[in-house]
Amino acid sequence: MKHLSAILAVMIFTAFFYSGTAQAGAPFVTAEGVGGVGFNPLAYPAFTPGEEGFRIGPVEIAKPRLGAFYVNLNDTNGGIDWTTIGIATAFNKRFEVSFGYEVLGIGVMPTDTHKYNFGAKLLLLEENAFGTSFLPAVSLGTVYKRTTTPFTSVSPRDNDGFDVYLVATKLITQLPMPLLISAGVLSTQGHVNGVAGFDHKRTEVFFGNIDLFPLSWLAVGYELKMGPDYGSYKDSDYWDMHIAWFVNKSLTLAAAYTGAGDRHQTKTLGLGGGLMLSAQYAF
Numbered sequence: 001m002k003h004l005s006a007i008l009a010v011m012i013f014t015a016f017f018y019s020g021t022a023q024a025g026a027p028f029v030t031a032e033g034v035g036g037v038g039f040n041p042l043a044y045p046a047f048t049p050g051e052e053g054f055r056i057g058p059v060e061i062a063k064p065r066l067g068a069f070y071v072n073l074n075d076t077n078g079g080i081d082w083t084t085i086g087i088a089t090a091f092n093k094r095f096e097v098s099f100g101y102e103v104l105g106i107g108v109m110p111t112d113t114h115k116y117n118f119g120a121k122l123l124l125l126e127e128n129a130f131g132t133s134f135l136p137a138v139s140l141g142t143v144y145k146r147t148t149t150p151f152t153s154v155s156p157r158d159n160d161g162f163d164v165y166l167v168a169t170k171l172i173t174q175l176p177m178p179l180l181i182s183a184g185v186l187s188t189q190g191h192v193n194g195v196a197g198f199d200h201k202r203t204e205v206f207f208g209n210i211d212l213f214p215l216s217w218l219a220v221g222y223e224l225k226m227g228p229d230y231g232s233y234k235d236s237d238y239w240d241m242h243i244a245w246f247v248n249k250s251l252t253l254a255a256a257y258t259g260a261g262d263r264h265q266t267k268t269l270g271l272g273g274g275l276m277l278s279a280q281y282a283f
Contacts, residue, residue: 028244028252028280029067032117032143032193033086033100038069038240038256038276039193039225040207042182043137043169045096045123046088048249048282053089063283064089073260073274080271081105088119096121096141104195115195119143127170136170136181145194161189161198165207180221183208188228192235192269203228211244219244227261236261236270252280 030036035046047053047062054061064087071082081104088098100117121141129135146160167184186205189198205228211221220243227235242256255277261270 028254028278029065029086029088029098029100031067031069031071031082031084031086031100031102032119032145033067033084033088033098034117034119034141034143035065035088035090035096035098035121037182037209037211037221037223038242038254038258038278039238040182040209040223041121041139041141041165041167041184042209043123043139043167043184044127045090045093045121045139046098047090047093060092062090062093065283066281067278068280069276069278071258071274071276073272079106080274086117094123096123098143102195113195114148116146117143117194118145133174134170136168138166138168141165141167145190145198147194147197157191157197157199158189159197161194163188163190167207178213180209180211180213180219182210186225190228190235191230191233192271196269199228199230199233201230203230217246219246233269240276242276250282252278252282254278254280 028037030038030041034041035044036042046065053063067086069084073080084100084102086098086100088096090096098119102115104113106113119141121139123137123139125135125138127135127137142162142164144162163186165184165186167182169182172179172181184207186207187202188205189202191197191199205226207225209221209223211219213219222241223239225238227237238258238260240256240258242254244252244254246252257273258276259273
């Protein structure tokens with residue numbers, strides 16, 4: 001597991017130093033495989049605007065997007081290496097399907113934790129619909145998740161559960177620099193996004209993203225995902241500050257510092273902070 005994480009990190013930095021110049025593309029694939037940013041989904045389905053996909057009769061299948069993440073949280077639980085890979089595509093530029101696979105190596109655990117994510121997202125309202133310039137894209141999505149060997153003893157708890165979310169996303173181009181704003185509501189059962197299992201209860205939380213594009217090949221941004229509160233147990237709020245380099249129309253590299261809460265809290269489960277690296281590829 002740790003060798004896989006090290007290899008991913010080397011690949012990302014090697015591509016960083018030896019790749020050429022760039023142009024932007026979005027959305028990316030989240031750590032759970034969904035079309036979005038780091039933690040959070042965007043309303044945009046996973047396809048490249050202006051690019052044709054594969055056609056089977058009346059159905060157009062977008063060329064898929066791949067995303068890989070490495071997260072290192074060294075200041076908690078003996079250290080956590082969190083490696084993920086995801087893939088997403090869209091049908092008729094409106095219905096997205098995705099899959100994400102996560103592996104966590106946790107210092108205090110004898111075995112790795114594995115998590116599987118199966119996602120679907122439907123674009124309800126296209127951006128700038130009805131000839132406007134101000135309406136955001138709006139999507140409804142769900143992710144079914146299954147986890148092996150969850151690493152906490154919080155109960156009641158299951159090994160699988162599902163999320164449902166509603167998200168609105170808008171790219172504002174009238175400013176001196178393009179600005180992407182996204183916000184949504186998530187209904188979840190997950191502890192630590194499901195890595196620590198799933199509660200019998202369901203609760204709703206807010207999530208949001210903001211990204212600025214100062215150059216055509218560069219984005220800087222911030223995202224927040226509030227931690228669900230189940231009464232006797234609460235996840236920490238998650239946030240990250242990130243920078244992304246659009247190497248070319250297919251490859252994007254990103255680095256971030258992520259905060260996953262104070263691990264010394266009693267009622268709230270925090271995982272500490274650390275480095276997050278990501279490589280994204282759009283076919």
